[in-house]
Each structure stands twice: as C-alpha cells, then as structure tokens.
Amino acid sequence: MPPRARAGLRRFGPILLFGAATLLLILSAGGPVFGGGPGPAPESGDHGVLPMVLLGLIMVATYVAIAFELVHKTLAAMTGACAAVITAMLFGLYETRGFEKVHETIGHDLGVLGVLLGTSILVEIAGHSGLFHFISVKIVKKTGGHPIRLFWAMAALTVVFCSFLTIAPGTLIMVTLALAVTRELDYDPKPYVIVVALCANSGALVTFASGICTMMVGQKAGLAYLDFFRVTTPLALITALIAAFMVRFLYRASLVATGDAAARAARVAGFDEWALVHDRRVFWRAAIILVLTTIGFATAQTMDVGLDLIAMCGGVAALLFSGFDTEKAIKTVKWPLIVFFIGLFVIIGAVQDTGLLGILAGSIEKVSGGSELGLLLIMGIFVLVLSGIVDNIPVAATLIPIVSAMAASQPVVPLWWTLVVCSNLGGNSTPVGSVAAVIALHALEKERGIKIGWGEYLKVGGLVLLVQGAVALGYLSLFKELGLFPGMNS
C-alpha cells in the first residue's frame, strides 16, 4: 500500500468507521434498526446473515489492521471493539445499551487478564532485579568464551529465561547479552541473535505461565499447570534443539573460534556479574518470590484455587517485598497489551454471538472428514501458517471459541494442546511472526547496524519451522493416538 494511502487510512479510517457506526446508532435511537426488534436479545446465531457478515468483516478488518500495522494493534482492537458493540446493538444482538453484555463477555476473560496482570508485575520486578542478568553472565563465564559453547549456552538460557519470564523480557535479556558478549569477543552476532529469537518461542511452551498465548489457551481450556510438563515441556526442548542445530549448521562459518584462546578465556573470566546487581535485597527476594509463585502455579489445582489468584499474589508479593518502586512497577505493566486483549475479547464475543464461529467450527470439522486426527493436523497447519503472518494472540483468541464450539461433537483436549504448541511455534517463520524476532532483529539493527531482511530470515526461520512443525504435529498426533493427553481418558 502506498505510504500516502496508508497514512490517509491510518488517519481517517478509524474515524470514518466510528463515525458511520455512531450515525447508525443515532438513527436507530430507541431500538435496533435491522431485524431483531425490541425486547430481549435472541439466542446466539438467531439473527440472520447480515450481522454475521458485518461482524465477521469487522473482525477481519481488525486483524488486517494489526497484521499490516495500519494503526497500533491496541487501537485497532479498541476500534474494532467499539464498531462490533455498536453493530451488535443495531442488530439487536445485545439488549438495550449493550454494556451488560460487554461486561459479561469481559468477565468471562477476567481469569486470563488476572494471570497477565499478576505475572507482568512479577516478571517486571524479577527482570529488573538483575537475577537473570547475573545468572546469564555466570553461565557465559563457564563457556570460556568458546563460540560453540557460547552458542549452546545462549540457546539453553533463552529457553529457561523465556519459560520463567515469558517471551518479551526473556528475549530482551538474551539478545542484549548476545550483542554485548559478541562485541567484546569480536564475534559475528547473527547466529547468536537468531538462535535466541527462535528458541524463545520454544521457551513459551515450557509451563502454563511461559507465554501469553499459552496462558490464554491454558486458562480458557482449563489445562492444568503440571500437565504442561507432560505434554509441552519435552516438545519445547525438542523444538529448541531443532532450532539450535539448524542455526548452528546454517551459520557454521560464523561459529568458528579465532584468535588467542587463552587471551579470550582470560577476558571472559574478567567479566564481573556483581556489577549487574544493583540491590542484593531485591535480587534475593525476587528469586524467592519467583520460586514460590512457580510452586503456587504447580499446586494451584490441588489447592483448588485459580492461577489468576496465584499470579496476583506473586505480583503483590513482589511489590511488597522487593523494595521496587510500586508506581514504577505498575506503570511498566504492558497495559496496551491488556487493553488489546479486552478489545479482542469484545470483538470475538460479538462475533461468537452471531453464530459465525460455530459455523466456522462446523466447516472445519467437515473439511477434516470427521477424522479427529485430520482435524488436529488441519488446525495445526492453519495455526502454524497464520501465526507467522498475523500476531499469534488474535489467532489463538479467535480459535479458542471455535475449539470450544467443537466440544459438543468431539473431544477437544488434543486441539487445545495443538493450539498452544502451534500458536507459539508459528511465529518462527517470519521476522514479524513473533515478538522474539521483532525484539531480536530490532536490537541487532540498532546496536550493530546489521539488518536481517525477510529473505534471510525466511531461509532460516521458515526452514526451522518446517522441521519443527512436522516434528510437533507428529508428536501431537502420537500423543492423540496413544491417548497420552491428560484428561483424554476421563
């Protein structure tokens, strides 16, 4: 799209959309204009084709705006949500004023928002405590600066850090470590940065709380924390190994030890990890709270409490005992992301009420020919491909109600796990597919002036995803066929 057209659309598109919808609302004051008629809202899927088409278009338009960055993704979701609510009201999908229905929709997702909010605060404090920076420099010192050992250490640390901190903060720490260490040792930063970007998405599979999509699907599907260790943790390690081996192979020419090994080892031994610890009290308390929260997550089901409560307690404990400035910590929560979620949930809620998602679920089931395994594979491939193009959060958010709708006709446990795995790994294929790649490539260009274009990234990431996707789908199919998914036999 030409820049002027994009600028024009960015400037006037949402205004026009909002204005048109508001005008319709004014014209219809006192009751819905199209169908439905006054009185209580009819049941889902009972409103005719037009609202279904219009709300479907609003959802698609929102995703296009997000994918092509026509406006900030939060603004796109908010605009889409406003348009969706107004449209739903016009067609009588919602009762008068409609806000109760919106509140109800958001209320269904408060669990996800609670987990997000609590973990955001905790992760922010843990990330800034110096704990993870400290551990990473300790490990780098153990490698003696040898390029191959350093490469493997980077890959392993990325999986571990992203599993504790989620993708964005984990990637930030590891990419900046890669940039700083490779500068000191005069290494090519590319293989280190790319392996971080690719392994981060595997890290998001390790536990329930490791990734935003993972949390979202896990919370909505009611997947138990400990079940992740049985299903996705081994796959996280396998897919990270695939990524690391392939990057190691593709960049083998860059991963060669040069210069005086003794001098390099002495230089690395001189790295001082204590320079990273700005406050030992915050450092130790953050470590303790993180461990306790992880134990809380693991035992939440046994204690019969929600993961949102554990996450909130972890966040509050971090604020209370870390000595970190409360206002600063709360300000650094990714509020745009939380608002983005709310907007997305409202849009999807409205679309769900038209019955469109139920029809889509039925169509997908028909395409699979009634085969549960076929359905798993079709959905897996679809999510893997789409998550590389569009932000994986809307992809997962849209598929959640679709999978829920399928629950009436077949067991959906394998589909939930497929959604968790594929929405996280799918981002590996393109430079804009995952937040890890965006952070890594941006930092590489900013710090070292090295730009990795779509072509180069697709060659590596696309190839890695091809292998990872095949292995992941094979793994999930095997789990399904052997009945290894937890809860499948109950």
Next chain:
Amino acid sequence: MSEDNKEVDASLGLFEAALRAQKTTLELPRVEEVVLFLDGSDQDPTAGVLARALADRLGARLGIHEPPLGDDAAANVDRFRAAAAGAAVLVLPVPFGEDIGDLKSESLSSSVDLALAELDRPLLLVRQALAEPERSLARPVCLLDWHEDLQGAAASWSALLAGRDGEISLRIGHDPELIAEVRAIFDDHADDLATFESMLQRAESRVAGGLVAALQRLGEERGFAIDFAGLGGTDLVGAVLALTQARDRIAVAAHRRHESSSASRVRDLILRSRGPVLVIPG
C-alpha cells in the same frame, strides 16, 4: 520505538557494566580522631551530638575545639589545619536558614568555603538537627562523580559509615544545567531526547559497574546493603537530597578541590541540604 530502545539500552548498559567492569579495590579509611569545631551558634548542640555519634561509630576519639571560631576565615582554616594533622574528620556546623530559597546563595560561611577549597581532610558539615543521628550515619546516600578515583573515595567512606548494619544508596547522574541545555536543544525531538537520556543511563551503568561490583562484594562480606541507580536525565543533587530528606540520612560526596565542576556540585549539595553532608577531598 523509543520505549523499546530504552529497554534495550538499559539491559545493554547492565551487561556492558559487567563485561567491561574495571577491577576496583575499596580500602576502608582509618579514622583516629573526630574533631569538632564549635562556632557559638544555636547549631553547636546538634553538631556535638552528631560528632559524638560519628566518633562512636568509627571507634575514634572525639576532640572538641573551643572557644568558638572567629570572623577571620583564614585564621579559622589555619586552626582546622592544625587540628587535623592526624587521620581525622573535621566536624563543622554550617548555618542553615529555614527559607532555603532565599538564603541558598549565602548560607555557607566564608570559613567553610575556604576549608572546602584548601583542606585535604574529610569535612562533616552539620546542618539541621537529626532525630536519630546514629541511624542517619549508618545509611549514607552517596553521590557518585564520573571520575573513578572520586567514586572510590566516596564509596569507601560510605562503606565505613554503613558498618555492619547499614545501607548505602549510590546515585550517579549529571548536572541539571547540562541536562537542561540538552533538553532545550532537543525540545522538538522527543525521540532524540529519549535516546539521549537512555544512553546516559547506559553509560552510567557502565561507568559505575566496577565500583558497584566491589561494593556488593564488600557489602556481602561486612553485612551492609547497597542500592544503585543511574539517574539519566534526572537532577543528581536533587535526587540525593530527596533520599536524604525523606529518611533523615547523611549525604556523602567526594570532590576535587581545584576542579570546578565537582567542587561546584558538592557546594550545591551542601547549600541545598537540610541534613549532614560528608565531603571527601579527592
């Protein structure tokens, strides 16, 4: 991308601090005597209490010099010099007006000005009364200069004061005049200004990395706590004073007597401080 850049710079600054940390060895100063000079003002009792607390904390003897100081600044400084022949800290009361805004430029006496310029001994300048002098001394707020030798001097004295139960806050930053000038230049370029401020913080982490590491090790060994922050575009003296005033803490700063920027920063700190300031000549 300014917010993302800020996060990248902050994390890189940390790693650069660790990877390029200068090996720093902190030697705790030895103090044999705390020498108190009285000036006959209402501040004498406050200065007396703080000097006693300092002597007790450092295990030094306390010497009190009376009669009060005279009007001749040069003669007074000669008396200071004669009294501070050994390993001593000089304690001087410094007048302080309630309305700091009006009295700011004239609230240091000529004797103190001359002592700051000429003496090579640490000076503890006592201002308003403290509720708990012992506790104030154990929790120094240390203003760090960009010169590494001055950083070491201020940090060593802070560690000595903190002892086994204290806590040290380390702050490094820049002069507000410099920041204001840069802000004026970047007035219409918010992204450039944000980049400048995050790069400043990154540089601060790197410059102080060796010292932070050495102090953390010393703190681990001796039992005191440390918190460090680079202030980026925030007024350094203002930030140090905010910390000292909020919790009645002592400020510690080192300066080069004949170097205008560090000397004027320390003078600014003393002028604006309501609490005690320990000044270490570099």
